[in-house]
Amino acid sequence: METTSNVTPFNILIAEDDDDYIFLFARALNHCRPESVLMRAVNGLEVLTILKDESVVLPDLIFLDLNMPLMSGHQCLKEIRNNSLYKEIPIVIYSTSPDEEDMESTFNEGADLYIVKSSNTKQNIKVLEKIFCNNMEIFNNRKKENYIYFADRL
Numbered sequence: 001m002e003t004t005s006n007v008t009p010f011n012i013l014i015a016e017d018d019d020d021y022i023f024l025f026a027r028a029l030n031h032c033r034p035e036s037v038l039m040r041a042v043n044g045l046e047v048l049t050i051l052k053d054e055s056v057v058l059p060d061l062i063f064l065d066l067n068m069p070l071m072s073g074h075q076c077l078k079e080i081r082n083n084s085l086y087k088e089i090p091i092v093i094y095s096t097s098p099d100e101e102d103m104e105s106t107f108n109e110g111a112d113l114y115i116v117k118s119s120n121t122k123q124n125i126k127v128l129e130k131i132f133c134n135n136m137e138i139f140n141n142r143k144k145e146n147y148i149y150f151a152d153r154l
Contacts, residue, residue: 009035010132013050013059015076016094017042017068024121025063028128036132044071048079051086059089061131064111066095066102074105081110092131 010033014025022040029036039059041047047064048071050056062080066073073093080086090112095102098116106114113131118124 009033009037010060011037011039011057012061012063013039013041013047014063014094015041015044015047015068015073016063016065018065021065021094021117021124024124025128028125029132031125032129032133043068044073044076044079047071047076051080051083058086062089062091063094064091066093066097066106074102074109077106077109077111 010029012025012029014022016022016025022038026038029038037057039050039056041050044064047062051058064073064076068076071079073095077091077093080089080091091110092113092115093102093106093111094115094117096117103114115127118127
């Protein structure tokens with residue numbers, strides 16, 4: 001993993017309604033990229049509002065939970081991928097759902113990575129650090145066989 005002295009900060013947008021997971025993101029991000037910015041939305045509608053706000057720098061990476069109020073992660077993913085301005089932004093599905101249908105459909109809808117959340121805090125941090133500390137190399141080669149990560153298995 002890279003050291004924090006020579007890393008580029010990220011702008012990350014996360015759609016997550018659980019404060020505990022926001023804390024995990026902040027902890028992992030601060031460990032790997034302390035100068036980064038973490039923007040939070042609590043539902044898919046807020047994600048789209050943030051993306052459309054011209055005063056906000058577009059994120060380098062978006063994390064979507066699937067089960068959100070007002071607009072699901074599935075619908076938000078479709079909306080983002082249907083807009084050419086956001087087409088190149090990597091999107092990670094970060095969900096408790098191990099359902100193969102969710103994994104298949106989000107891959108087909110254009111998500112770049114699917115992470116199944118763990119009940120173990122350390123495992124969740126570990127998988128997030130894998131993304132944040134490795135300069136997003138994980139997104140360089142979008143293949144179905146590299147698409148799914150189970151935080152419990154890292």
